[in-house]
Amino acid sequence: MKKLINDPAGVVRDALGGIAAAHPQLRVDTEQRIVVRADAPRPGKVGVVSGGGSGHEPLHGAFVGIGMLDAACPGEVFTSPVPDQVLAATKAVEGGAGVVHVVKNYTGDVLNFQMAAELAHDEGAKVESVLVDDDVAVQDSLYTAGRRGTGATVVVEKVAGALAESGGGIGQVAGVGRKANERSRSFGIALTACTTPAAGTPTFELGEDEIELGIGIHGEPGRQRRKIAPAGELAELAVAAILEDMPLDRDDPALVVVNGMGGTPLVELYVVMNDVARVLGERGVPIARSLVGNYVTSLDMAGFSLTLTRLDEELLRLWDAPVRTPALRWGM
């Protein structure tokens, strides 16, 4: 294993130190392991908190900032944050209007966020939870009952954060997050496995010319293993898998996220974007907005995931709203 780390057990601590050094506008508590907007808590503003295992950067820590998350709580690599950590993040951003948790659907995350929500409730804070389960590839998986939460997380966090920023109440913020999740589907394809710092070896083995369709963001098994194919064919497969589950037509302007898994260079993601645009064009689905880059990654895995969100006027407006985080920034 060759990685730019010091110690497999210290990766999250060191990366948090790097976030603190690079982004003085964020408050990083390396003891509690939370990343918080410097101006939190803001009285009267609904707080938006997310978290989960590390190894998916920029998710979640680099999505903290104006118009998106108020705080993030990163667990160890591919490991849920502990309830105390989620509670600390929740309390750090609670400004009297309640807090919305954005939780990817993995059993550990769901349990620990729920426990933290109960603890917060005992201390007088209102908490609502939004579950993200957008991955159409498999029904249940290694770590999940039901669908996994993957690429749509960035969409849910963006629109919920935007509504919270503009004064939405806790029910509205949670509601729009749930709507974004309901209208989003994702499908991922891996060219290589990822290697966790602790294990030091790839999470699974793929042959020299093999790829895996329908992978999750932790190297969980997908639907099928097959030979590598041209990007156009893979784009076709990903679009088909999504549209089979959520039909879109010419009246459904889509947000398209072509997301890199961490080890794939941007030039390849643009090639995929080109093919996704062609395939959607052939099917008559208009692309209203798009995002191409590494947003919800799986350590050093090579590959991509495609997320399509069926926008409506509200989601489009909230997607376009100003945002200022390390990894997503526009309009201000």
Add this chain to the structure above:
Amino acid sequence: MKKLINDPAGVVRDALGGIAAAHPQLRVDTEQRIVVRADAPRPGKVGVVSGGGSGHEPLHGAFVGIGMLDAACPGEVFTSPVPDQVLAATKAVEGGAGVVHVVKNYTGDVLNFQMAAELAHDEGAKVESVLVDDDVAVQDSLYTAGRRGTGATVVVEKVAGALAESGGGIGQVAGVGRKANERSRSFGIALTACTTPAAGTPTFELGEDEIELGIGIHGEPGRQRRKIAPAGELAELAVAAILEDMPLDRDDPALVVVNGMGGTPLVELYVVMNDVARVLGERGVPIARSLVGNYVTSLDMAGFSLTLTRLDEELLRLWDAPVRTPALRWGM
């Protein structure tokens, strides 16, 4: 070789198609192979053009936009753009005030940009050229007489673009670009080689536990091959190599760019940033600004480069100025 491509010969064409699909605010001419700001040419504004081989994305195409480049001309992978292409980009942005070329120091790039500048001159356009040669690792290299142009390119393009946006004349824009280059130094470390689509095999071989110090952005040889070491040690090495060439002290606020080579995930870059900040702190060098992510890449190479720029008031102001490109965006 597993890559998200359709055809090794069509990577640049397809990626340009993806840029066009993802960024409707840019004008992409896939025939001429240029990416141009939609509002170019702007009368009275100095145009800023850069280009070079593809495989370094987001450099240069995704740095086109308000406050940075007016146009980019990507060559084939690791291959200089042809003079006609550079000329087309130059003419597309020439608004009567002249055009500044930002050229990385590689023999082919230098020759082809020079030829294009002469052709543009014959057609009545003033062109000034800024050469980027920031890499302290080696004096000459496979493709270069003198030092290679690497990570500092993003700094030069940003500050020159900002000055052009705010109405600077051609001499001023070129001058500030040259100043940024003179005050910048870079050093890169590879954990793996990269694989070009055309060759299909890695450009060099590194053992399971080997790294190469002082690599360029095309897999050119560096200074030394050695065993992998903790990130802290590598950060120390990179800082030392740079400061040996350009001493910095407490009166030299630095811009720090921790740049991924394309195959390294963000979490590792933040670990490196943490160590770079520590090392600079020990040496008393204040960090004024920083940038962590994949900006000047080398296809799928794993590793990082460090760029330090000795800021002055003008460079700091121009770095902070609003910018709106696909890959770099703030202040608007």
